[in-house]
Amino acid sequence: MIAVLLAGGCAALPKAEKVKAFGAAVDSSAGILSDALSTNRVIAVRTSQERQAVAYIQGGRVRLDEADVDLGAIISAPEQVAMLDALQAYGKALELAADQGVIDELEKASVRLGEAAGDMVVAASPVASPVAGPALKVAGRLLGFSLGNAYAAEITSVIRARDPAVQKVTSLLVNDLEGIVSLIDIQVLNFDIKRQESLIAVRADRRVDRLALYKEHMVARADLDTIKVKQAALSNFKTILEKMAATHHALATNQVDTAKLIADFVALSSDMRDVLKAVNASTKR
Template identity: 45%
Template sequence: MQEAVRTLLLAAVGMTIASCAALPTADKVASFGDAASSSSNAMKEALNANRLVALQTSREREAVAYITHKPYLLRMDDVDKSNLVQAREQVAVLSALNLYAKALVKAADQGTIADLEAASARLGASAGTLAAAAVPTAAPIVGPAFKLTGRLLGIALGNAYAAEIQSIISATDPTVQKIALTMPTSLNAVGLLVEAQVEGYEVQRQILMDAIRRDSKVDRLRLYKEYLVARSDVETLQMQASILKSSAVVFQELAEAHKALANGAPDSSALVKKFAATAAELSELISAVRATQGG
């Protein structure tokens, strides 16, 4: 009898040690959170490129009309407006993902978990809207419904706070996996549209530049400056379209890193580092785009 009790105790201790080893470390959670926040922000910014290119194409067209003494408008016409993409659900998901990521960083750094719970719930709600809009036949996205079980287990393991974070990450993982599966398709579609619109914008910009060049009063320095500005504008929009089209890689790495954290996988550190490196590259790309815009 005593031998049996001793065996059970040793087994329990072994399970406790193994479970504690699987709990996320603060630096690992913070690294993932920073990467998820920066990448979701980059995607959201790129998603706004559609509105930007439609607006700038309209401006270029009407500017050409104005300087060539033709009727012109000081606003977008109905055709311009019809080219605007309605992507409220995608923007909402990216915003919610950013809040969740920041809450992870805060939980790891400041020891506050209430914001993380709220952010997880918001992410589940926004992702559910996206699934309904983009994939009507998809199964409902699972929100953080299993949080209580994980938290009670964590308290029993003697590492309550780390287990709370772990349980929320685990409960949120189905949502993150669904987002990673669904978002690239819709973002790629917007990217292809923006790419086609950029070609139209480039043509309008060239027409305006040609009209300016025909004016003999405009010197070469002015023409040079106009060319640099125009090229920067076109390349900026092309870059944003490219980011949307290549989003699948970012979301795949986000999903892999998040699942590894949720499962306490041995290779979670490597996957988080890989995702962080990709997010850093994306962030640098966005910074370069901003620099060309003077921002």
């Protein structure tokens, strides 16, 4: 019976490189979304700074704090940040488990993900089924089965057990981020307008030479580019999260098109990361 379980279980185990690639993409994309979500507060503060700067340049009252109209646009989203952080930790742990066989961190991240999904009680070491999971782990070690496959069985059991949590968390985030993204779109537009007003106010002083104007323009452009690239990343939240959920489910159920789904998800995550790197590099020149 044990031999049959081992043979059947091993046939259903995803390859380590697939799990590693998927985990890295989850880590990267969830981290990018979490960082982009903080853009809401950044834009509010920067818009207020520009508003006060223009007033100062034009001889108005000096203020060194944020205007109420800008502070009122700041969103508190601790639950959404916690869910994204849990997904990021889970992805990082999947990558580490697949690459180095480190299971403990995966189990901890798995528990955290379950809690983020709202599960009241989360098992520290989930298994794929009440019979096959323990049989794979115990028999694999007692019979001298390869350590790699024993670890793979444990990783697979976690993926299968946590698939409902991944589906729930990604679905909640898709619903919750819709309104936040719409607000950030409006904020970016307002910041763009305020940044332009600053440039116009500086240019109005004829004592400012062309080189200074050029430098001011490039700084303003860098400011806006940095914010807009995060806005663009966050605007892709639905595609990112839906691909993440579909790929995880494919891994959990050993679907035939898993490799393609992983490749598509990894490509999307890589594209976002590369764009962010390029913009960050250009603003540091």
